[in-house]
Amino acid sequence: MTAPAIEIKDVQKSFGNISIIRDLNLSVAQGERHALIGPNGAGKSTTFNLISGYIKPTSGTVTLRGEEISGLPPYQINRRGLSRSFQVTNVFANMSVWENLRCAVLWTDGHHYSFWKNIDNLKQVRDRTAQVLSDIGLTARRDVPAGLLTYAEQRALEIGITIAGGADVILLDEPTAGMSHAETERAVSLIRRLTEGRTLVIVEHDMSVVFGLADRISVLVYGHIIATGTPEQIRSDPKVKEAYLGEEAA
Amino acid sequence: MTELASSVAPPNPALSERLKFYGIWIAVALLLLVLPKIFGSGGALTTFSLIGISIIFSLSYNILLGQTGLLSFGHAVYYGLGGFLVIHAINIIGANKLPIPLPVVPLVGGLTGLFFAALLGWVSTQRSGTAFAMISLGVAELIASSALILRTFFGGEAGISANRTKLFRLFDWSFGPQIQIYYLVAAWTLLAIIAMYALTRTPLGRMCNAVRDNPERVQFVGYDPHVIRYLAFCFAGFFAGVAGALAAINFEIANSAYLGAVQSGTVLFSTYIGGVGYFIGPIVGAIFVTALSLSLSDLTSVWQLYFGLFFIAVVTFAPGGITGLLMMHRPLLRGGTLGKVLPSYLIALIPTLALVAGLILAIESIVHHTVNPGDDPNIKAFGMSFNASSPITWIIALFLIVGGFVVARETWRRLARAWDDALTVAHERGYHA
Incomplete structure (x- = not known):
């Protein structure tokens, strides 16, 4: 049995006296597609921030494939193969789509802080960037500054930057928020394709996306996971119905 | 995959473009080579040398400001320390008759800048924004005041001096004449730019x-x-040190002014006025600001005031600097609609010049009465004589300012409309940049 891709054990996070996350326990197997759902303010983004190193847990541990990562800075967690996207688009606004993606490829390709190589001559970087660019369908927008893209294009770029480095654990924070129905469908098939063979944890409000994409679902309410299971189990769980789905249906 | 790429x-870039690219560098090198043949006077050579030093310094500053987004108020620290160490190095080399020729000595300045940037930068580059700016200011104050306290090293108020001609000679170049210093600065400038x-x-x-x-x-x-940020800071420190070294070699002296707030402010001015958004911006700024400060100081005693006003105008109306302003015209030029705005420019120029002339007249008269109240009121500024006490002068100034502003505002609006039209057409023709 291989170690789980992500394992969160007894994690607490409080800001002052207010505890945002309490007794959080979650295990995501390698290759699994796991959705994190819950009402607004339940702590879903905070959970992502805790896993990706953006904030540190007050207590408890987070492990990535068995290695403890809690307390590490985000860039070290990223170098160990975990990459995340952001709920609010978070790209390099003045740089072109091409350069955005290229920045996300450089570290994994081993170029680190090098200042003695001409970036345009790095063939592997070029190939990998071109691959991601065509995967996210922005080839025609290659030279446009990221800040000038449409909202849906920026969301696609956000996903592109997240997967470009080749991390095998991907966290996507509401990738389809604010998209039209058609755009959502395209985004979901993009996510499905790009995360093939990788571990995916996704925060999402759109239930059709969640139930269509996820192998397992966890329901987070007030910083605590009240249920984890397959889509069928979650759909029929009375606690979930009461806390979340029922509320939504009413 | 490669096919996809x-x-x-x-x-x-195609071969022709690459040739064009290298052609530009070769053209610059040739220009630097023949410049003294066209303007050979000692004054011109000094000006060119100062411009070259300023180009290196401004470009090094833009590694921080334009490239990495770090606003430093103390970049002159690395320039100044580079300068001081080079003066000491020249004295040591000269006294011990070491076989080190002058052209490699600027490297001492660069390594000094690098060393101190590496030493002082680790803490300040933890954060960008306000924290970085404040720490840079603090460090600058610390070093600048040490320069006056540690007399044995910095030479106090007088600074320290050296004789650059006493070093080991290559090809019999003494580096006494300014022309040889010009070529030294030009070579280092070209290398640093590349x-x-x-x-x-x-x-x-x-x-x-x-x-x-x-x-x-x-x-x-x-x-x-x-x-x-730290690595960018180290590179910026290195090239600032090279610039400081060349300045010290040029003047054969280093004093506390090299590391002071004025020097730090000047490089910020040059870089920003030239434009931080383009690589060439600081070069344009360095040429413009150095030439302007040398010529303005001949024309008026309060040239720094005009400088400040100009800087405010750039920050307010052209945050992209001179280069940004020029680059704005690129879509019009390529879209063939530049002709649509030129008449509006010419029309706007006349009342704007009147406004500027009125401001100059008022400023010079006020300066005369506040700075030298007892002196002869017949003064000369910008090659123009006038009586600072005469009511006619004041009336003309007022008329030019008010009238110029009212008319100019209307012509600026027309210019803006013509500009929008021309840009729309250029966009329709497919030229966005």
Whole structure:
């Protein structure tokens, strides 16, 4: 049995006296597609921030494939193969789509802080960037500054930057928020394709996306996971119905 | 995959474009070579040398400001320390008759800048924004006041001096005459420009831009923004040290003014006025500001005041600097609609010049009465004589300012409309940049 891709054990996070996350326990197997759902303010983004190193847990541990990562800075967690996207688009606004993606490829390709190589001559970087660019369908927008893209294009770029480095654990924070129905469908098939063979944890409000994409679902309410299971189990769980789905249906 | 890259990736520049690219550098080198043949006077050679030094210094500053988004108020520290160490180095080399020729001595300045940037930069580059700016200011104050306290090293108020001609000679160049110093500065300027341009084309250079745009996201693609800022800071320190070294060699002296707030402010001015958004911006700014300060100081005693006003005007109306202003015209030029705005420019020029003339007249008269109240009121500024006490002067100034402003405002509006029309047409023709 291989170690789980992500394992969160007894994690607490409080800001002052207010505890945002309490007794959080979650295990995501390698290759699994796991959705994190819950009402607004339940702590879903905070959970992502805790896993990706953006904030540190007050207590408890987070492990990535068995290695403890809690307390590490985000860039070290990223170098160990975990990459995340952001709920609010978070790209390099003045740089072109091409350069955005290229920045996300450089570290994994081993170029680190090098200042003695001409970036345009790095063939592997070029190939990998071109691959991601065509995967996210922005080839025609290659030279446009990221800040000038449409909202849906920026969301696609956000996903592109997240997967470009080749991390095998991907966290996507509401990738389809604010998209039209058609755009959502395209985004979901993009996510499905790009995360093939990788571990995916996704925060999402759109239930059709969640139930269509996820192998397992966890329901987070007030910083605590009240249920984890397959889509069928979650759909029929009375606690979930009461806390979340029922509320939504009413 | 490679097939995909060839269809999707930006095309590698064609041979003709690459030749054009190298052609520009060769043309610059040739220009630097023949410049003294055209303007051979001692004054011109000194001006060129100062411009070259300022170009290196401003470009090094733009590694911080334009490339990495770090606003430093103390960049002269590395310039000044480079200068001081070079003066000491020249004295030591001269006294011990070491076989080190002058042309390699600027490297001492660069390494000094690098050393102190590496030493002082680790803490200040933890954060960008206000924290970085404040720490840079604090460090600058610390070093500048030490320069007056540690007399044995910095020479106090008088500074320290050296004789550059007493070093080991290559090809019998003594580096006494200004023309030889000009060539020394020109060679180092060209090398420094090429090196700093190449730096922008490397993984580190690109990641500097990423840190400038969004330091938070940089952490999630595997990079530590602190390390990137620190390395940028070290490079900026190195080239600032080279510039300081050349200044010290040029003047054969280094004093506390080299590391002071005025020097730090001047490089910020040059870089910003030239434009931080383009690599060439600081070069344009360095040429413009150095030439202007040398010529303005001949024309008026309060040239720094005009400088300040000009800087405010650039920050307010042209935040992209001179280069940004010129680059704005590129879509019009390529779209063939530049002709639509030129008449509006010419019309707007006349009342704007009147406004400026009125302001100058008023400023010079006020300066006369506040600075030298007892002196002869017949003064001369910008080659024009007038009586600062005469009511006619004041009436003309007022008329020019008020009238110029009223008329100019209308012509600016017309210019803006003509500009919008021309840009729309250019966009329709497919030229966005």
